[in-house]
Amino acid sequence: MKNRIIELIKEQDRFEIITHEGPDEDSVGSSRALAFALNVLGKTVRLVYPSPIPDSLLFTPEPKQKKGITPQISILLDVSDMKLLGGVKPLGEIVIIDHHRKKEEPEGISWIDPRKSSASEMVYDLIRAMDLEITPAMASNIYMGIFGDTGGFIHSNTTPKVFKTAYELTKAGADPNQIAYKLKKSRSLKYYHILCMIMDRIIQSGKIFGSYIRYRDFGDIRANPEDAAGIIEELASLGGAELVILLRELNPDTVHASIRSKGTESALKTARAFGGGGHGMAAGFTVKGRADELIEQVIEEGMKWVSKG
Numbered sequence: 125m126k127n128r129i130i131e132l133i134k135e136q137d138r139f140e141i142i143t144h145e146g147p148d149e150d151s152v153g154s155s156r157a158l159a160f161a162l163n164v165l166g167k168t169v170r171l172v173y174p175s176p177i178p179d180s181l182l183f184t185p186e187p188k189q190k191k192g193i194t195p196q197i198s199i200l201l202d203v204s205d206m207k208l209l210g211g212v213k214p215l216g217e218i219v220i221i222d223h224h225r226k227k228e229e230p231e232g233i234s235w236i237d238p239r240k241s242s243a244s245e246m247v248y249d250l251i252r253a254m255d256l257e258i259t260p261a262m263a264s265n266i267y268m269g270i271f272g273d274t275g276g277f278i279h280s281n282t283t284p285k286v287f288k289t290a291y292e293l294t295k296a297g298a299d300p301n302q303i304a305y306k307l308k309k310s311r312s313l314k315y316y317h318i319l320c321m322i323m324d325r326i327i328q329s330g331k332i333f334g335s336y337i338r339y340r341d342f343g344d345i346r347a348n349p350e351d352a353a354g355i356i357e358e359l360a361s362l363g364g365a366e367l368v369i370l371l372r373e374l375n376p377d378t379v380h381a382s383i384r385s386k387g388t389e390s391a392l393k394t395a396r397a398f399g400g401g402g403h404g405m406a407a408g409f410t411v412k413g414r415a416d417e418l419i420e421q422v423i424e425e426g427m428k429w430v431s432k433g
């Protein structure tokens with residue numbers, strides 16, 4: 125499918141790149157890197173983020189964009205589920221580039237490869253296959269995406285290919301020290317305030333740890349939902365935890381769950397029970413409801429899937 129996508133990129137002129145709600149390192153990095161590549165090819169492009177991006181992810185120059193275009197092609201990056209687009213409607217023909225495992229192939233043109241660490245790694249492969257030079261801005265964004273989705277080269281998706289790609293990216297101008305510091309060593313005080321709330325409310329049930337953050341909590345400490353980006357990884361760092369669940373209210377009646385597991389696919393199995401998806405060990409879902417009422421129910425579902433003993 126990669127080759128069909130390359131053909132389309134060559135044939136068409138106007139593109140939009142759309143990623144998932146709550147954009148993270150990978151979705152922002154892959155989107156911006158691909159936009160830079162389209163710039164080089166002389167194509168018109170605009171980036172669509174369904175919700176605000178944390179400032180820490182925007183440390184390279186902006187790709188050139190044209191806002192008021194009618195795109196021929198809508199590239200969905202790091203997402204293949206229309207429900208995760210936060211109400212954004214793609215305007216062109218849909219092309220999906222994603223590394224999240226799907227139960228069934230989505231309709232239309234899609235390149236889905238769960239063996240890839242990240243959408244950013246896929247964009248790297250795409251740019252290389254088009255024989256384009258990797259510029260420092262592309263390299264930095266792709267490196268950021270790989271770093272983000274591998275948890276800083278920690279998770280089981282940290283393959284030899286990931287290190288090989290990271291090596292090429294550092295040679296092309298990505299600065300590993302600068303990027304790691306931006307992502308790991310520049311937390312806001314608000315982030316830690318939110319973390320304190322989450323830790324205060326933690327519920328443990330065997331190898332499962334769950335917690336939540338209410339919509340009004342953000343107002344109470346004058347934080348924004350993007351201040352809590354990546355905070356699930358703190359729960360996932362707890363020793364003895366096999367499955368961790370963090371519920372976050374996106375608005376007063378909508379809850380997003382982030383779920384992580386270690387060693388088993390219990391994260392995905394738990395998310396699927398609520399209509400969600402993801403990878404085996406990193407999954408999520410969004411439902412109507414209240415976080416404090418839902419948390420026990422999600423933990424109970426998780427109990428079915430964690431290893432016994």
Ligand SMILES: [Mn+2]
Pocket residue numbers: 150151202223241242243273
């Ligand atoms: Mn990703």
